Amino acid sequence: xxxxxxxxxxxxxxxxxxxxxxxxxxxxxxxxxxxxxxxxxxxxxxxxxxxxxxxxxxxxxxxxxxxxxxxxxxxxxxxxxxxxxxxxxxxxxxxxxxxxxxxxxxxxxxxxxxxxxxxxxxxxxxxxxxxxxxxxxxxxxxxxxxxxxxxxxxxxxxxxxxxxxxxxxxxxxxxxxxxxxxxxxxxxxxxxxxxxxxxxxxxxxxxxxxxxxxxxxxxxxxxxxxxxxxxxxxxxxxxxxxxxxxxxxxxxxxxxxxxxxxxxxxxxxxxxxxxxxxxxxxxxxxxxxxxxxxxxxxxxxxxxxxxxxxxxxxxxxxxxxxxxxxxxxxxxxxxxxxxxxxxxxxxxxxxxxxxxxxxxxxxxxxxxxxxx
Amino acid sequence: xxxxxxxxxxxxxxxxxxxxxxxxxxxxxxxxxxxxxxxxxxxxxxxxxxxxxxxxxxxxxxxxxxxxxxxxxxxxxxxxxxxxxxxxxxxxxxxxxxxxxxxxxxxxxxxxxxxxxxxxxxxxxxxxxxxxxxxxxxxxxxxxxxxxxxxxxxxxxxxxxxxxxxxxxxxxxxxxxxxxxxxxxxxxxxxxxxxxxxxxxxxxxxxxxxxxxxxxxxxxxxxxxxxxxxxxxxxxxxxxxxxxxxxxxxxxxxxxxxxxxxxxxxxxxxxxxxxxxxxxxxxxxxxxxxxxxxxxxxxxxxxxxxxxxxxxxxxxxxxxxxxxxxxxxxxxxxxxxxxxxxxxxxxxxx
Numbered sequence: 177x178x179x180x181x182x183x184x185x186x187x188x189x190x191x192x193x194x195x196x197x198x199x200x201x202x203x204x205x206x207x208x209x210x211x212x213x214x215x216x217x218x219x220x221x222x223x224x225x226x227x228x229x230x231x232x233x234x235x236x237x238x239x240x241x242x243x244x245x246x247x248x249x250x251x252x253x254x255x256x257x258x259x260x261x262x263x264x265x266x267x268x269x270x271x272x273x274x275x276x277x278x279x280x281x282x283x284x285x286x287x288x289x290x291x292x293x294x295x296x297x298x299x300x301x302x303x304x305x306x307x308x309x310x311x312x313x314x315x316x317x318x319x320x321x322x323x324x325x326x327x328x329x330x331x332x333x334x335x336x337x338x339x340x341x342x343x344x345x346x347x348x349x350x351x352x353x354x355x356x357x358x359x360x361x362x363x364x365x366x367x368x369x370x371x372x373x374x375x376x377x378x379x380x381x382x383x384x385x386x387x388x389x390x391x392x393x394x395x396x397x398x399x400x401x402x403x404x405x406x407x408x409x410x411x412x413x414x415x416x417x418x419x420x421x422x423x424x425x426x427x428x429x430x431x432x433x434x435x436x437x438x439x440x441x442x443x444x445x446x447x448x449x450x451x452x453x454x455x456x457x458x459x460x461x462x463x464x465x466x467x468x469x470x471x472x473x474x475x476x477x478x479x480x481x482x483x484x485x486x487x488x489x490x491x492x493x494x495x496x497x498x499x500x501x502x503x504x505x506x507x508x509x510x511x512x513x514x515x516x517x518x519x520x521x522x523x524x525x526x527x528x529x530x531x532x533x534x535x536x537x538x539x540x541x542x543x544x545x546x547x548x
Numbered sequence: 549x550x551x552x553x554x555x556x557x558x559x560x561x562x563x564x565x566x567x568x569x570x571x572x573x574x575x576x577x578x579x580x581x582x583x584x585x586x587x588x589x590x591x592x593x594x595x596x597x598x599x600x601x602x603x604x605x606x607x608x609x610x611x612x613x614x615x616x617x618x619x620x621x622x623x624x625x626x627x628x629x630x631x632x633x634x635x636x637x638x639x640x641x642x643x644x645x646x647x648x649x650x651x652x653x654x655x656x657x658x659x660x661x662x663x664x665x666x667x668x669x670x671x672x673x674x675x676x677x678x679x680x681x682x683x684x685x686x687x688x689x690x691x692x693x694x695x696x697x698x699x700x701x702x703x704x705x706x707x708x709x710x711x712x713x714x715x716x717x718x719x720x721x722x723x724x725x726x727x728x729x730x731x732x733x734x735x736x737x738x739x740x741x742x743x744x745x746x747x748x749x750x751x752x753x754x755x756x757x758x759x760x761x762x763x764x765x766x767x768x769x770x771x772x773x774x775x776x777x778x779x780x781x782x783x784x785x786x787x788x789x790x791x792x793x794x795x796x797x798x799x800x801x802x803x804x805x806x807x808x809x810x811x812x813x814x815x816x817x818x819x820x821x822x823x824x825x826x827x828x829x830x831x832x833x834x835x836x837x838x839x840x841x842x843x844x845x846x847x848x849x850x851x852x853x854x855x856x857x858x859x860x861x862x863x864x865x866x867x868x869x870x871x872x873x874x875x876x877x878x879x880x881x882x883x884x885x886x887x888x889x890x891x892x893x894x895x896x897x898x
Contacts (some may be wrong), residue, residue: 215860221866247860248860249860249866252856253818253821253822254818255818255821256610256742257610260606260853260856261856263740264602264603264857265860267602268596268600268857280721280816280817284813347710349719351720378706379706379817
């Protein structure tokens with residue numbers, strides 16, 4: 177190789193290194209500057225058509241706000257990895273507001289890192305904050321998505337011809353049971369004989385099992401399926417291929433099932449996150465615990481698909497109006513579980529903020545399936 | 549003229565170093581193909597993995613569990629066995645440690661920690677022991693059986709954590725009861741890295757001595773080299789295989805104990821996040837040498853640590869890091885084929 181060419185290559189390398197070093201220094205110096213750097217951390221891929229995509233859409237909305245810089249990291253497991261990711265966003269990127277979006281990040285990971293960096297604000301999706309027990313720079317928020325699942329249930333109940341609905345669920349934990357129950361109660365408010373067959377797959381992201389569960393539900397004559405797994409993609413695609421209706425979860429999956437998609441229960445993280453960041457920029461103290469549903473704008477439903485009839489739309493919109501007015505209650509007595517016990521006696525009702533709903537360990541009558 | 553030993557050292561250090569450089573070049577092309585500047589990527593990887601004190605701690609912390617799970621594959625490799633069940637042994641190790649801690653309330657912390665470590669090692673060891681026993685007595689392929697045993701171990705673990713051993717207060721993330729802050733392992737003095745790193749370094753040292761300086765190690769390597777010849781020399785193959793497998797599982801089980809006692813404080817699904825599988829990669833890259841495992845684990849820890857920065861600064865997907873790991877794996881294994889040719893060339897030259 178001629179000497180001069182070697183030199184030029186070396187010069188090229190050097191200039192590249194200098195450029196990156198300069199860029200690096202510029203990147204680091206942002207720390208002191210005014211525009212806040214906001215970090216988002218996802219447990220799965222951010223384009224999963226589900227849980228993580230819903231949060232990533234929120235992050236994208238924040239990134240469009242003037243004077244805000246967003247940094248994102250996906251597929252961060254709920255181990256020491258997320259602690260180091262948070263630390264890295266703070267020390268290397270200069271982030272001052274973090275959104276660790278997975279439920280399992282909170283204890284012990286967020287709690288631990290929040291104590292190490294008391295000047296950074298941590299807002300966690302899960303609604304787990306306890307006053308006096310957890311660091312003050314931690315906030316936790318969550319939405320009552322069962323409100324939207326109830327509306328989706330109304331639509332499913334009206335649309336189903338067989339009166340048999342299906343639910344592909346990850347684990348029999350309170351949040352999931354609450355969705356199954358709300359969906360079923362919504363459907364039975366439309367047609368009282370409707371049943372929901374539930375299948376628990378055992379974990380949050382098991383695409384093969386989710387497809388098997390969906391197929392077996394379709395084989396049983398079920399004609400509307402919804403789910404509560406991290407990525408509803410497989411369930412929705414399988415429903416569409418088998419020619420039945422489906423109802424989405426987390427984000428809109430309408431694009432995956434253009435014929436069969438009825439509606440869906442979605443998070444409105446765009447609204448929630450831009451609101452948080454706006455208040456953060458204004459220097460307000462953010463509340464440590466934020467919970468809300470349709471009325472508070474934390475939750476929304478997907479636009480109705482073409483297959484949704486007039487009666488379904490009318491009842492669904494009627495329920496929505498009651499949610500917006502703050503008068504609707506899903507869980508009210510007399511309410512029987514599917515094992516025949518009375519879970520809420522006649523005359524009693526459990527409003528959305530009722531803490532006893534958060535340790536739900538029963539399935540309402542009309543659900544075919546067992547928690548054990 | 550160089551001696552055979554010098555040539556060996558050159559080959560041992562030079563080949564992996566060369567392979568690393570080649571991998572980084574190939575990776576650079578991949579990065580350029582994804583529309584990012586490869587030189588920026590290199591700088592970011594250096595900064596994220598090794599550029600600051602925080603980055604070093606990040607790297608070492610990520611390396612810690614990999615050192616232990618790599619031993620789960622490396623020890624049986626000396627016996628000629630390919631064991632890939634580290635993930636299962638890790639999970640059971642964590643479970644064993646929790647069971648022990650919850651049954652020893654009120655004892656002094658160091659005693660509980662010791663008992664947890666032993667319980668974790670026994671639980672993990674027994675799982676891989678089963679794979680070894682199936683291999684020796686029934687002729688079942690140990691690679692397949694250790695992988696399948698991992699699935700069983702994780703299923704049993706989930707069943708217990710979500711059923712009999714579940715803390716009723718762990719509503720939406722089923723977990724066992726907590727150990728209690730007093731029994732946690734804590735961090736190494738002066739850094740944000742837990743004690744698992746020291747355990748891993750000690751374990752590698754012990755395994756190195758065991759394999760290269762003891763009768764057991766000699767016998768094990770002989771059995772691994774030629775089982776038939778070892779048998780004819782009167783070596784107890786069965787005992788060697790069972791012991792080797794138990795020690796392997798014990799190393800991964802200890803990693804599980806550390807995850808429970810230093811990170812999570814309880815056992816839940818977050819134990820099964822793939823440390824066992826990455827450990828296989830580390831063991832193969834280190835060519836199953838117990839001391840080589842340490843730098844390889846640190847390298848992979850560094851790649852993991854810098855992966856976040858690549859995502860955040862360059863907008864590259866998370867899979868970028870997996871691509872680099874894959875390239876590294878293929879190139880290092882391919883470079884092995886050069887080893888003999890290199891030695892041959894050296895011999896001809898001398």
